[in-house]
Amino acid sequence: MLTISPISAFDDNYIWMFHAPDSRDVFVVDPGDPTPVEEALKHYKLSLAGILITHHHVDHTGGINVLTKGRNIPVYGPDNENIAGITHTVRDNDTIELSGCQFRIMTTPGHTLDHIAYFTESGESGNPALFCGDTLFVGGCGRLFEGTAEQMFQSLSRLAELPGNTAIYCAHEYTQANLQFAQAVEPHNQMLQKQIQQVRAFRAENLPTVPSTIEQELATNPFLRSNQPEVIQAASNRDSSSNASPVDVLRVIRAWKDNF
Numbered sequence: 339m340l341t342i343s344p345i346s347a348f349d350d351n352y353i354w355m356f357h358a359p360d361s362r363d364v365f366v367v368d369p370g371d372p373t374p375v376e377e378a379l380k381h382y383k384l385s386l387a388g389i390l391i392t393h394h395h396v397d398h399t400g401g402i403n404v405l406t407k408g409r410n411i412p413v414y415g416p417d418n419e420n421i422a423g424i425t426h427t428v429r430d431n432d433t434i435e436l437s438g439c440q441f442r443i444m445t446t447p448g449h450t451l452d453h454i455a456y457f458t459e460s461g462e463s464g465n466p467a468l469f470c471g472d473t474l475f476v477g478g479c480g481r482l483f484e485g486t487a488e489q490m491f492q493s494l495s496r497l498a499e500l501p502g503n504t505a506i507y508c509a510h511e512y513t514q515a516n517l518q519f520a521q522a523v524e525p526h527n528q529m530l531q532k533q534i535q536q537v538r539a540f541r542a543e544n545l546p547t548v549p550s551t552i553e554q555e556l557a558t559n560p561f562l563r564s565n566q567p568e569v570i571q572a573a574s575n576r577d578s579s580s581n582a583s584p585v586d587v588l589r590v591i592r593a594w595k596d597n598f
């Protein structure tokens with residue numbers, strides 16, 4: 339079991355920090371900025387035990403150098419020689435033990451080609467937890483900077499098969515904008531209307547809307563719903579060349595979101 343909490347960074351990044359409830363040794367995921375991490379360690383009297391990286395973008399990796407200076411700690415990350423400072427390269431289906439919990443690595447190309455996610459069956463309150471970087475967001479998915487719609491579809495499909503109560507710890511607070519787009523795609527989705535109200539209340543108090551759960555995302559995230567009639571219809575209205583396959587629907591709505 340883990341205690342998991344967000345450290346806010348830049349405008350809308352979350353650096354996730356986790357530890358065993360009875361330990362002061364913490365891991366951080368995607369520390370793009372070292373400063374708020376050092377502040378959190380000092381404030382809560384915690385000790386940095388290691389770093390997890392999901393992909394090479396600098397807002398996820400920028401803090402590695404500073405945080406490892408004077409600390410002999412592991413840095414786990416994808417097989418990408420362009421990320422300086424990784425000490426432990428991990429690959430699909432590898433398992434690693436951190437804070438007494440087993441984590442499974444899932445490769446999730448699409449946003450970038452090197453993207454990976456970290457899954458454990460024993461996160462906060464004993465529920466499964468997924469650290470998925472910029473692959474799956476609450477109400478959305480990452481932009482296709484390097485991969486194809488096909489790759490993103492495969493990656494999201496894998497994540498969608500995780501247990502429904504898996505908590506989704508993504509790396510950005512993009513929820514409100516994502517749900518606004520989701521509403522344009524599925525104006526008749528009742529669960530989505532409800533989520534929009536809840537998220538509005540959370541953001542009015544400046545509270546994180548992350549984590550979500552796989553169950554919630556399956557009900558409202560259009561990028562996990564490219565087989566649903568209303569989403570297929572919205573895609574073909576947007577782009578009449580769409581062949582209505584789930585991959586092509588995802589391609590069309592991802593391109594639509596890029597210009598929304």
Ligand SMILES: [Zn+2]
Nearest residue numbers: 393395449472
């Ligand atoms: Zn990214």
